Amino acid sequence: MPERNARxxxxxxxxxxxxxxxxxxxxxxxxxxxxxxxxxxxPANWRAPRSAREKSHESV
Incomplete structure (x- = not known):
């Protein structure tokens, strides 16, 4: 019990x-x-962080 109390x-x-x-x-x-x-x-004006936007352009 004392060990549990200390923990x-x-x-x-x-x-x-x-x-x-x-x-x-x-x-x-x-x-x-x-x-x-x-x-x-x-939410309508939310922009992804730059790194995420760059990745989405790479996949196009």
């Missing part, structure tokens, strides 16, 4: 660290601006 505490610590990283990404102002730009573009 779970270590896992919880790791999850807290990962959550902190996700929170920084989501609250980053430049990330929010990029999300807003993409939202305004909407």
């Amino acid at each position: 779970l505490r270590a896992e919880l610590g790791s999850m807290k660290d990962r959550l902190a990283v996700v929170e920084r990404i989501v609250t980053d102002e430049s990330h929010a601006l990029n999300r807003e730009i993409e939202r305004l573009r909407g």
Whole structure:
């Protein structure tokens, strides 16, 4: 039981660290601006990343 408790505490610590990283990404102002730009573009204006567009031209 003590080993399981220690393992779970270590896992919880790791999850807290990962959550902190996700929170920084989501609250980053430049990330929010990029999300807003993409939202305004909407699905009809979505463009594939350049590398994907180049690949589609190669297959034609």
